[in-house]
Amino acid sequence: MATYLKRASEGGTGRARRDDTVGKIVADVIAEIRKRGDEAVREYSEKFDNWSPESFRLSAAEIERIVSGVPAQVIDDILAVQRRVRTFAQHQKESLTDFEVETEPGVFLGQKHIPVGRAGAYVPGGRYPLVASAHMTVVTAKVAGVEHVTACTPPIRGEIPAATVAAMHLAGADEIFLLGGTQAVAAMAVGTETIGKVDMLAGPGNAYVAEAKRQLFGEVGIDLFAGPTETLVVADDEADPFVVAVDLLSQAEHGPDSPAVLVTTSRPLAERVMSLVEEILVEMPTADFAAPAWRDHGEVVVTETVEEAFAVADSYASEHVQILTREPRLALQKMRNFGALFLGEGTCVSYGDKVIGTNHTLPTRGAARYTGGLWVGKYLKTVTYQEVANRQASATLGELCGRAARIEQFEGHARSGDVRAWKYSGAELPWAPASVVR
Numbered sequence: 001m002a003t004y005l006k007r008a009s010e011g012g013t014g015r016a017r018r019d020d021t022v023g024k025i026v027a028d029v030i031a032e033i034r035k036r037g038d039e040a041v042r043e044y045s046e047k048f049d050n051w052s053p054e055s056f057r058l059s060a061a062e063i064e065r066i067v068s069g070v071p072a073q074v075i076d077d078i079l080a081v082q083r084r085v086r087t088f089a090q091h092q093k094e095s096l097t098d099f100e101v102e103t104e105p106g107v108f109l110g111q112k113h114i115p116v117g118r119a120g121a122y123v124p125g126g127r128y129p130l131v132a133s134a135h136m137t138v139v140t141a142k143v144a145g146v147e148h149v150t151a152c153t154p155p156i157r158g159e160i161p162a163a164t165v166a167a168m169h170l171a172g173a174d175e176i177f178l179l180g181g182t183q184a185v186a187a188m189a190v191g192t193e194t195i196g197k198v199d200m201l202a203g204p205g206n207a208y209v210a211e212a213k214r215q216l217f218g219e220v221g222i223d224l225f226a227g228p229t230e231t232l233v234v235a236d237d238e239a240d241p242f243v244v245a246v247d248l249l250s251q252a253e254h255g256p257d258s259p260a261v262l263v264t265t266s267r268p269l270a271e272r273v274m275s276l277v278e279e280i281l282v283e284m285p286t287a288d289f290a291a292p293a294w295r296d297h298g299e300v301v302v303t304e305t306v307e308e309a310f311a312v313a314d315s316y317a318s319e320h321v322q323i324l325t326r327e328p329r330l331a332l333q334k335m336r337n338f339g340a341l342f343l344g345e346g347t348c349v350s351y352g353d354k355v356i357g358t359n360h361t362l363p364t365r366g367a368a369r370y371t372g373g374l375w376v377g378k379y380l381k382t383v384t385y386q387e388v389a390n391r392q393a394s395a396t397l398g399e400l401c402g403r404a405a406r407i408e409q410f411e412g413h414a415r416s417g418d419v420r421a422w423k424y425s426g427a428e429l430p431w432a433p434a435s436v437v438r
């Protein structure tokens with residue numbers, strides 16, 4: 001039986017929550033941008049970000065000037081990470097197979113992957129510059145073969161996030177706009193006079209960004225619901241409580257709405273982690289976010305066995321699940337619901353976030369029950385095609401189609417089959433108009 005040593009505060013679940021006021025604000029912004037285009041984009045950028053430059057779009061010269069001001073070490077590190085992200089994405093792409101099969105003589109069925117034409121890459125950055133999100137969204141789109149990538153990121157307290165702009169540019173973004181939140185997402189989705197409409201939107205963001213993508217889904221494609229960060233650690237009695245505490249807080253620092261959950265088989269470890277968290281928070285520079293996140297959304301659960309710990313972890317369907325147990329790879333067999341798994345003490349969520357090469361845009365708020373994170377496949381449409389190059393095969397299919405369609409009273413569909421059976425094998429065509437030569 002699982003015992004909770006700490007629960008999220010009232011209404012909390014250890015998962016990021018949906019806030020209805022966010023839904024209303026987002027719906028209003030989308031409606032206004034739909035109606036008034038660029039004028040409304042500018043109004044909301046002024047209102048939410050106090051940002052109203054002459055143009056939101058950076059020219060080639062501005063990009064060059066901004067990138068040239070970024071320290072050489074930062075550029076080298078951006079390139080080093082982008083190489084890793086690109087390598088992993090290329091492997092993912094190779095795992096997708098186009099194929100064509102002859103299922104019966106003369107009947108050819110095929111599958112192929114076509115990249116979307118225009119993608120919008122949202123790179124978050126209201127509170128801090130999420131440089132790494134540029135690699136995750138733009139590099140991945142380009143590996144998928146997307147022709148045009150529009151990248152948007154907000155200013156940070158009125159400043160241009162130079163390293164993020166450099167990362168977007170080096171990743172291959174075709175256009176860069178300094179624009180954030182719902183106004184960026186809505187402008188890319190519906191199109192304005194200056195911001196071209198995209199076919200799909202990708203990238204993580206805060207509750208406003210995630211909600212805007214959710215509301216616009218259908219009109220544009222979206223990668224997934226990737227909202228406020230969540231993390232969960234599964235630990236046994238051999239785990240190092242200091243590492244557990246540090247790793248929980250690494251993700252709680254994203255914002256006061258970022259849950260961090262510990263599921264452990266060891267009560268002494270749980271108690272030690274809880275006291276270490278409090279100690280670390282005293283001097284943590286980002287405690288203004290991490291402390292309320294831990295207080296309001298943190299949970300600590302003690303289970304009797306590791307299997308039970310995996311089952312409890314599965315029920316959260318957390319964005320990140322870190323396994324600090326004797327046999328971390330057991331989680332690969334036992335767990336179903338997670339955005340990404342981090343196996344053993346040698347790695348951590350921060351490696352996934354910043355450097356290792358897997359994509360950090362991951363499902364939140366339970367979306368890990370039905371999807372994984374952003375990857376090349378999200379930018380690709382898996383389409384099928386067919387050809388019947390054998391008249392007899394078409395006639396046989398035509399007869400079957402005629403009967404199958406009439407079960408459902410689809411006379412028009414049935415006739416498409418009838419006409420082939422008639423044309424290719426001389427079947428009767430009682431409904432044919434008199435003007436057709438029989």
Ligand SMILES: NC(=O)c1ccc[n+]([C@@H]2O[C@H](COP(=O)([O-])OP(=O)(O)OC[C@H]3O[C@@H](n4cnc5c(N)ncnc54)[C@H](O)[C@@H]3O)[C@@H](O)[C@H]2O)c1
Nearest residue numbers: 048124125126127154180181204205206226229254361362
């Ligand atoms: N799930 C994932 O894969 C993943 C990955 C990285 C980051 N994240 C999340 O991204 C988020 C980044 O958040 P952020 O805020 O720094 O940047 P952001 O770019 O997501 O959002 C900033 C924008 O939010 C809008 N905004 C802020 N307050 C508003 C208000 N009251 N009303 C309307 N609009 C408002 C502003 O327009 C601003 O430009 C964090 O929550 C983090 O956890 C998630």
Ligand SMILES: N[C@H](CO)Cc1c[nH]c[nH+]1
Nearest residue numbers: 130132229230353354360
């Ligand atoms: N943990 C975030 C995903 O929820 C990704 C990230 C980028 N930088 C820091 N963190």
Ligand SMILES: [Zn+2]
Nearest residue numbers: 229250251353
């Ligand atoms: Zn993070």
